[in-house]
Amino acid sequence: MNEQNIHPTLFTYNSLLNGLVGSSFIESAERVFVAMKEGRIKPDVVTYNTLIKGYCKIGKTRKATEMVREMEVINLEPDVVTYMTIMQACYSEGDVDCCLSLYHEMEDKGFQVPSHCYTLLICGLCKTGKVLEAYALFENMLRNGCKGNKAVYTALIDCYGKSGNSDGALRLFERMKMDGIEPDEVTYGAIVNGLCKSGRVEEALGYFRFCNENAVVVNAVFYSSLIDGLGKAGRVDEAEKVFDEMAEKGCLPDSYCYNALIDGLCKCGRIDDALVLFKRMECDGCEHTVYTFTILISELFRVHRNEEAVKMWDLMIDKGITPNVACFRAFSIGMCLSGKVARACKVLDELAPMGVVLETAYEDMIGALCKAGRVKEACKLADGIVDRGREIPGKIRTVMIHSLRKAGNADLAIKLMHSKIGIGYDRMRSVKKRVKFQTLVDN
DNA sequence: TTAGGGTTAG
Numbered sequence: 001m002n003e004q005n006i007h008p009t010l011f012t013y014n015s016l017l018n019g020l021v022g023s024s025f026i027e028s029a030e031r032v033f034v035a036m037k038e039g040r041i042k043p044d045v046v047t048y049n050t051l052i053k054g055y056c057k058i059g060k061t062r063k064a065t066e067m068v069r070e071m072e073v074i075n076l077e078p079d080v081v082t083y084m085t086i087m088q089a090c091y092s093e094g095d096v097d098c099c100l101s102l103y104h105e106m107e108d109k110g111f112q113v114p115s116h117c118y119t120l121l122i123c124g125l126c127k128t129g130k131v132l133e134a135y136a137l138f139e140n141m142l143r144n145g146c147k148g149n150k151a152v153y154t155a156l157i158d159c160y161g162k163s164g165n166s167d168g169a170l171r172l173f174e175r176m177k178m179d180g181i182e183p184d185e186v187t188y189g190a191i192v193n194g195l196c197k198s199g200r201v202e203e204a205l206g207y208f209r210f211c212n213e214n215a216v217v218v219n220a221v222f223y224s225s226l227i228d229g230l231g232k233a234g235r236v237d238e239a240e241k242v243f244d245e246m247a248e249k250g251c252l253p254d255s256y257c258y259n260a261l262i263d264g265l266c267k268c269g270r271i272d273d274a275l276v277l278f279k280r281m282e283c284d285g286c287e288h289t290v291y292t293f294t295i296l297i298s299e300l301f302r303v304h305r306n307e308e309a310v311k312m313w314d315l316m317i318d319k320g321i322t323p324n325v326a327c328f329r330a331f332s333i334g335m336c337l338s339g340k341v342a343r344a345c346k347v348l349d350e351l352a353p354m355g356v357v358l359e360t361a362y363e364d365m366i367g368a369l370c371k372a373g374r375v376k377e378a379c380k381l382a383d384g385i386v387d388r389g390r391e392i393p394g395k396i397r398t399v400m401i402h403s404l405r406k407a408g409n410a411d412l413a414i415k416l417m418h419s420k421i422g423i424g425y426d427r428m429r430s431v432k433k434r435v436k437f438q439t440l441v442d443n
Numbered sequence: 444t445t446a447g448g449g450t451t452a453g
Binding site for chain 2: 010011012013014015016017018019021045046047048049050051052053056079080081082083084085086087088091114115116117119120122123126127149150151152153154155156157158161184185186187188189190191192193219220221222223224225228254255256257259260263289290291294295298326327329330
């Protein structure tokens with residue numbers, strides 16, 4: 001046996017490292033890595049890439065990036081795999097800017113940019129709604145000899161649809177087929193969603209029929225878009241039919257489907273049917289979500305069933321569902337307009353210790369009151385907010401001015417702009433004369 | 444021995 005067979009080779013080390021990283025034994029991998037650096041066989045680019053993958057896998061993208069710098073220090077050139085590993089991690093974290101800068105770095109270094117790199121960039125840009133940049137990169141991708149793929153086309157189609165350009169989406173759809181890429185249920189889902197969002201429900205139904213006739217199995221995402229589109233177009237009876245049909249076809253409605261139908265029923269004034277479906281949702285084993293509650297709370301307030309709306313809110317909190325900004329907006333606006341401004345503020349205070357911070361809450365409440373012409377109550381609320389030191393007076397003042405202007409009350413907005421209301425009160429809340437908002441409507 | 448993507452909501 002020669003020496004090479006007795007001692008572990010670089011290949012052995014790297015394989016060992018890969019196994020450890022694959023099982024998320026990162027600390028053991030680090031020990032092996034240190035041993036390599038101190039030993040006879042020095043780490044190579046594969047060693048580094050493997051460890052970088054390990055860091056990315058456990059969410060330590062920063063540490064992974066530091067490893068690249070370490071490579072540069074020892075004159076070990078990072079390769080395409082190094083860049084792609086980190087880019088994949090950035091993509092998973094939703095950091096498209098990081099992906100872009102890695103891409104530019106690769107280009108600067110003269111690397112052959114892999115097709116998957118373009119895929120990640122285009123999908124990332126589409127997710128953030130940057131349709132033009134995404135399309136420009138798509139053209140780059142083709143120019144550089146890469147072929148379009150299902151994910152790229154679907155992401156672009158979805159992004160075009162969401163930006164209100166369904167015609168652009170349909171053109172890409174045709175191009176995709178010409179390119180020899182077969183659309184699947186996800187692609188059709190994106191098409192249907194885009195069409196529904198721009199009110200082209202009839203065409204969406206056409207694609208639905210096409211899928212049914214051509215053995216394209218429609219999934220719950222597709223159904224939810226269609227149910228939502230039909231409901232928003234006031235065709236809730238058809239939405240109900242589609243909803244029932246999906247279960248018959250063995251596709252269980254998920255919370256998106258329930259919420260879309262509940263919303264459609266509300267929009268058609270069938271709140272009681274919506275409440276029945278709300279109960280059925282739970283019985284069918286489908287969890288209520290913050291969206292379910294938001295839809296129902298808004299609608300109950302809208303039809304002045306205020307008590308029930310409040311009960312709905314309490315039920316949500318009892319169930320441990322955390323309200324988001326939109327949900328609290330629906331609740332607080334309803335409360336303000338039904339004259340319970342103080343109660344809405346109290347609820348907001350109670351949410352803070354639960355770790356729920358709703359940044360625009362006061363703006364929404366002041367805005368709703370101004371819009372309803374209830375400026376006096378808006379002023380009282382504004383004073384209350386400043387009294388409790390919840391916001392700096394200057395910000396509340398700006399909010400009031402914007403709200404008044406938006407509500408068409410330009411006279412009061414100008415009066416507030418030129419007055420000293422809210423000013424003269426410093427951030428340290430030392431006692432200083434402060435002119436109350438209330439004085440705006442007192443005389 | 445090292446990198447893999449896309450669709451749903453007020």
